[in-house]
Amino acid sequence: MSHVHPDGKLNSMPDTPANRTQAQSRINELRQAIQKHNYRYYVEAAPVISDGRFDQLLEELQELERQYPDLVTADSPTQRVGGEPIEGFVTHEHARPMLSIDNTYKLQHEASEKSPNSMLAWYERIVKGLENRTDGLAYFCEPKIDGVAISLRYEEGQLVRALTRGDGQRGDDVTANIRTVRAIPLSIQEAPSVLEIRGEVFMTFSGFASLNRQRAENGEPLFANPRNATAGSLKQLDPKIVAQRNLQFLAHGRGEIEPESYTAHSAFLAAIDRMRVPTSRHARRLENIEDVLDFIETFDTQRADLDYPVDGIVVKVDAYDQQEALGYTSKAPRWCIAYKYAAEQGVTKLLRVDWQVGKTGKLTPRATMEPVLLAGTTVRHATLHNAGNIARLDVRIGDTVVIEKAGEIIPQVVKVNTDQRPKTAEPIAPPRHCPVCKGEVEIEIDKEENETGRFCTNPECPAQFREKLIHFAGRNQMDIDGLGEKLIDQLLEAELIEHFADLYRLKPTTLAGLERMGEKSAQNVVDAIAASKQRGLARGLASLGIRHVGSATARTLAAEFGDIGALMEADEARLAEVSDVGPVVAAALHTYLHSSAGRETIALLRGAGLDLTGSQTAASPDDSPLAGKTIVLTGSLESFTRNQLQEKLEALGAKVTSSVSSKTDLLIAGAEPGSKLDKARQLGITTWDERQLLKELNK
Numbered sequence: 001m002s003h004v005h006p007d008g009k010l011n012s013m014p015d016t017p018a019n020r021t022q023a024q025s026r027i028n029e030l031r032q033a034i035q036k037h038n039y040r041y042y043v044e045a046a047p048v049i050s051d052g053r054f055d056q057l058l059e060e061l062q063e064l065e066r067q068y069p070d071l072v073t074a075d076s077p078t079q080r081v082g083g084e085p086i087e088g089f090v091t092h093e094h095a096r097p098m099l100s101i102d103n104t105y106k107l108q109h110e111a112s113e114k115s116p117n118s119m120l121a122w123y124e125r126i127v128k129g130l131e132n133r134t135d136g137l138a139y140f141c142e143p144k145i146d147g148v149a150i151s152l153r154y155e156e157g158q159l160v161r162a163l164t165r166g167d168g169q170r171g172d173d174v175t176a177n178i179r180t181v182r183a184i185p186l187s188i189q190e191a192p193s194v195l196e197i198r199g200e201v202f203m204t205f206s207g208f209a210s211l212n213r214q215r216a217e218n219g220e221p222l223f224a225n226p227r228n229a230t231a232g233s234l235k236q237l238d239p240k241i242v243a244q245r246n247l248q249f250l251a252h253g254r255g256e257i258e259p260e261s262y263t264a265h266s267a268f269l270a271a272i273d274r275m276r277v278p279t280s281r282h283a284r285r286l287e288n289i290e291d292v293l294d295f296i297e298t299f300d301t302q303r304a305d306l307d308y309p310v311d312g313i314v315v316k317v318d319a320y321d322q323q324e325a326l327g328y329t330s331k332a333p334r335w336c337i338a339y340k341y342a343a344e345q346g347v348t349k350l351l352r353v354d355w356q357v358g359k360t361g362k363l364t365p366r367a368t369m370e371p372v373l374l375a376g377t378t379v380r381h382a383t384l385h386n387a388g389n390i391a392r393l394d395v396r397i398g399d400t401v402v403i404e405k406a407g408e409i410i411p412q413v414v415k416v417n418t419d420q421r422p423k424t425a426e427p428i429a430p431p432r433h434c435p436v437c438k439g440e441v442e443i444e445i446d447k448e449e450n451e452t453g454r455f456c457t458n459p460e461c462p463a464q465f466r467e468k469l470i471h472f473a474g475r476n477q478m479d480i481d482g483l484g485e486k487l488i489d490q491l492l493e494a495e496l497i498e499h500f501a502d503l504y505r506l507k508p509t510t511l512a513g514l515e516r517m518g519e520k521s522a523q524n525v526v527d528a529i530a531a532s533k534q535r536g537l538a539r540g541l542a543s544l545g546i547r548h549v550g551s552a553t554a555r556t557l558a559a560e561f562g563d564i565g566a567l568m569e570a571d572e573a574r575l576a577e578v579s580d581v582g583p584v585v586a587a588a589l590h591t592y593l594h595s596s597a598g599r600e601t602i603a604l605l606r607g608a609g610l611d612l613t614g615s616q617t618a619a620s621p622d623d624s625p626l627a628g629k630t631i632v633l634t635g636s637l638e639s640f641t642r643n644q645l646q647e648k649l650e651a652l653g654a655k656v657t658s659s660v661s662s663k664t665d666l667l668i669a670g671a672e673p674g675s676k677l678d679k680a681r682q683l684g685i686t687t688w689d690e691r692q693l694l695k696e697l698n699k
């Protein structure tokens with residue numbers, strides 16, 4: 001029975017016992033239905049109702065839960081959208097160590113005589129390990145998914161915790177993020193009282209591509225591959241962002257199970273599959289090693305059709321008693337082996353090389369080739385990295401080249417088939433002038449005198465400026481919402497921007513004149529630009545795209561100098577004195593700050609009203625007892641990564657440096673602290689452990 005009116009609107013019912021009972025039963029019905037449709041949609045990819053109908057069910061449930069807030073449960077599908085942001089990750093011990101696989105072998109295509117030696121060697125070790133009691137020996141073969149391993153803990157059928165592997169003993173608690181993954185059930189019926197399921201969280205290629213497209217539009221840095229994107233998503237402190245990342249999950253193992261209910265891996269997977277936990281449809285139980293080798297070979301071709309990254313096959317001894325008999329090395333189980341497929345390669349012809357100009361003026365050679373199908377996509381471009389690499393490969397225009405894609409977005413040229421080189425093949429001449437502005441080019445070489453990079457040195461190069469603008473507006477710099485690549489191209493095209501500072505003069509009416517730009521979005525962009533004036537010195541410096549001056553260095557400099565004026569007065573030697581700066585960075589920074597272009601940029605930005613003092617993250621540092629303190633971190637902490645803690649301390653007005661000296665005010669020592677702790681003790685410097693740190697931070 002539902003309370004839905006014919007017009008689809010819900011009716012608020014008075015809270016009588018009868019209505020309440022009715023609401024509860026409808027809530028149960030809706031939750032079950034939504035769970036089922038979630039599974040159909042996210043796991044089986046075979047929905048049986050429309051998205052609209054699904055949303056209706058969810059809305060009806062939300063409405064009922066709004067009327068009866070005490071009937072909301074943690075496993076309700078309404079609780080997936082992502083809770084409040086968290087401060088940092090806490091770690092927890094795994095109930096059973098979470099091991100990895102250290103037997104990883106590359107599949108040798110050349111030696112595919114059906115029995116690669118490493119596999120036979122493993123087989124022999126197994127037989128020996130089982131002391132020839134190989135009755136009923138069977139193997140379980142699964143795709144090895146390139147994602148992030150996660151352990152899910154269900155107690156009495158409720159998902160209570162999700163941990164990353166961490167060091168195998170303890171992992172980060174990522175429960176809030178994992179709850180947003182639609183394929184992972186929040187509750188399981190008829191589960192053993194403790195059920196730990198381990199598996200891989202990953203991103204599909206299509207999900208990855210659309211995430212990167214979106215990031216490009218927002219001027220955010222791109223993820224290199226789906227695994228990095230997954231890991232980055234799970235490290236998000238805000239589950240609402242994770243909820244949008246469309247993460248997937250497939251189970252491949254177990255942790256603690258109480259009471260022990262299964263006797264083999266295949267039986268365990270079949271059981272959790274019935275509990276609607278996603279498992280791989282491509283996995284096979286096989287009874288002899290020859291079949292295993294066949295499976296590995298045939299799956300290599302099948303994997304090209306999958307929309308997610310599979311980089312090999314994991315082979316496990318199926319029966320748990322045989323697994324136990326084989327046991328473990330210090331790091332990994334002896335009953336498990338992994339085969340890694342070679343990265344997919346394609347052969348094609350090199351047509352052209354263009355030199356692209358980056359934000360620091362770096363010129364990167366991009367190859368255009370005859371289109372070739374590689375790892376499921378048509379590839380036309382590959383990177384050649386730099387002129388040194390071109391020389392090393394001896395690659396020429398017209399050559400037949402081998403390209404490879406190892407899960408990265410941009411394929412690379414790995415080899416030239418010189419025996420197929422046409423007489424007309426032309427050497428690639430690295431540019432001596434910028435291909436866009438014809439500016440002077442500077443060549444960078446390493447100790448062995450190999451060329452590692454070429455740079456356009458013209459500070460007014462328009463190609464550099466486009467990249468610089470994208471960087472300037474990016475999430476980690478001035479964080480200007482709505483000012484992405486497309487809008488930047490439009491602004492440049494319309495000649496509305498010649499300097500960063502011109503952004504701050506844009507009017508809503510000017511922007512509204514651009515294609516695909518409504519009045520409201522124009523106003524939003526102008527507001528976002530204005531808001532960026534308050535980002536402070538650290539972000540301001542990082543946004544300028546000065547070579548070697550990224551976020552971390554900019555933060556150090558901001559903490560040391562406090563405002564742009566002081567920074568500009570410092571000579572090169574003074575800059576090099578700053579910890580973590582050093583002579584190379586100091587030289588690049590000093591050159592920039594005293595070049596006419598650098599001076600002009602800074603003057604114009606100040607003129608536009610940019611606050612280039614302090615560090616904006618240091619909201620009210622004066623209130624904190626840590627303000628102005630010089631702090632050194634050592635050892636590993638459980639509640640924070642180094643970077644998180646550094647940002648936090650700097651936000652409180654502290655300066656974080658890397659080595660202990662008489663200037664150090666405080667040492668924060670995590671586990672296994674090392675020599676910095678001894679030195680701090682000798683110098684009588686105050687030392688806090690993590691507990692004390694948390695106490696002080698919570699004050």
Ligand code: IVH
Pocket residue numbers: 099100101142143144145146147148149200252253314333336338
């Ligand atoms: S079994 C103790 N099965 O690959 C057994 N791992 O390179 C360890 N992985 O740490 C895991 N797919 O994160 C297993 N079907 C699969 C897997 C898989 C991907 C990951 C897992 C593991 C890593 C080892």
